[in-house]
Amino acid sequence: MCRFTLKWLIISIAFALVTAPLGALGQEILPSWNDGATKASIVAFVKNVTTEGSSAFVPAEDRIAVFDNDGTLWTEHPIYFQLAFALDRVKAMAPQHPEWKENEPFKSILAGDIEGLAATGEKGVVEVIMETHAGMTTEEFNSITRDWFASAEHPRFKRHYNELTYLPMRELLDYLRANGFKTYIVSGGGVEFMRPMTESMYGIPPEQVIGSRIVTKYMLKDDKPVLMREPKVDFIDDKTGKPVAINSIIGRRPIFVAGNSDGDYEMLRWSTAGDGLRLGVIVHHTDAVREYAYDRDTHFGKLDKAMTEAPERGWVLIDMKTDWKAIYPPAK
Incomplete structure (x- = not known):
């Protein structure tokens, strides 16, 4: 076998190994x-x-x-991750919003009353999302999101989300x-x-x-x-x-x-x-x-x-x- 043919045979085999679908190599x-x-x-x-x-x-x-x-x-x-994030944001932002202690749906959230939040319906959930997700730049929101994922724990599994x-x-x-x-x-x-x-x-x-x-x-x-x-x-x-x-x-x-x-x-x-x-x-x-x-x-x-x-x-x-x-x- 000439050198040129041997060279391209080796290259072809290597290419086939690299591009073979998952499972084709015994995995x-x-x-x-x-x-x-x-x-x-x-x-x-x-x-x-x-x-x-x-x-x-x-x-x-x-x-x-x-x-x-x-x-x-x-x-x-038990709730969507993003809703859990929003509820944590309400608690973190509460000191700057004393009025939330008396106003729904924030009153129920701060009291840990999820049923009270549910009673406010879609309107209440949307209000929570708007208050906790807006009023900042995209970079600021990305940073807050990353920090939450790195620290918050799921209530049942006790693992980061x-x-x-x-x-x-x-x-x-x-x-x-x-x-x-x-x-x-x-x-x-x-x-x-x-x-x-x-x-x-x-x-x-x-x-x-x-x-x-x-x-x-x-x-x-x-x-x-x-x-x-x-x-x-x-x-x-x-x-x-x-x-x-x-x-x-x-x-x-x-x-x-x-x-x-x-x-x-x-x-x-x-x-x-x-x-x-x-x-x-x-x-x-x-x-x-x-x-x-x-x-x-x-x-x-x-x-x-x-x-x-x-x-x-x-x-x-x-x-x-x-x-x-x-x-x-x-x-x-």
């Missing part, structure tokens, strides 16, 4: 998933859309995968990316609340995070240009808003979609209604011991319509209790 695919129909359906889908010559082959540029966040990538009980991501779903994100997918978060949560954390948590950069947002305006502060967050809702990225945001920001219809609640129903329907092979998966919270068990009757992450229609629409229900070997990464 276990989705190691935190139990073997069964759910794991098999995901692996089969990825194989079909990434195998050249397959009738279901999808070019890499069209391999778009979108994931809800609350209840799909991280825990959402950024540790309560689902290990099997993180493996799924890695597996998809190893096979040429581009992964996005499409969540009803605040986009500026998620962006400071998603790259370290999931390997998803800020520009691939879509979420709800409040009005942000350019202004000069001490002659320095800043973006100021105002107490006005700009866009709610939930339910019918999700397909609209995907189309507006990504510009391609996803071929893989993951959610966990009826807030993801329209995203699931629109994504899986496109041409070619597509897959929708729903995280079903069935493990009260290792996490929480809930679906139709809950204030956070209600799963009713999407679960009922899943069989007829070909959506895969991920049974957290039986499909996952582990819920969270090992404690640090």
Whole structure:
């Protein structure tokens, strides 16, 4: 064999090893998933859309995968992480707002009365979000968010909130990316609340995070240009808003979609209604011991319509209790 041929043979082998899909080199695919129909359906889908010559082959540029966040990538009980953040912000800001001791919904929050907060309804929650998330620059809000994730603890698990991501779903994100997918978060949560954390948590950069947002305006502060967050809702990225945001920001219809609640129903329907092979998966919270068990009757992450229609629409229900070997990464 001539030197030139040997050189290119070595290069070809090295390239094949580097670019081989996850699992092709003897690594276990989705190691935190139990073997069964759910794991098999995901692996089969990825194989079909990434195998050249397959009738279901999808070019890499069209391999778009979108994931809800609350209840799909991280825990959402007993309350959404962002609501927990807002409640902590109310307590931290209370000394500058003595009137809150007498005014709802802040009165209930300061008294630790979550039922009292719930009684104020959506209006009360929105008021809390506006008071605690606005009136500052985007940089200031990012800093506050990072500090909270680094210090606040979940009331049940006694771990920082950024540790309560689902290990099997993180493996799924890695597996998809190893096979040429581009992964996005499409969540009803605040986009500026998620962006400071998603790259370290999931390997998803800020520009691939879509979420709800409040009005942000350019202004000069001490002659320095800043973006100021105002107490006005700009866009709610939930339910019918999700397909609209995907189309507006990504510009391609996803071929893989993951959610966990009826807030993801329209995203699931629109994504899986496109041409070619597509897959929708729903995280079903069935493990009260290792996490929480809930679906139709809950204030956070209600799963009713999407679960009922899943069989007829070909959506895969991920049974957290039986499909996952582990819920969270090992404690640090």
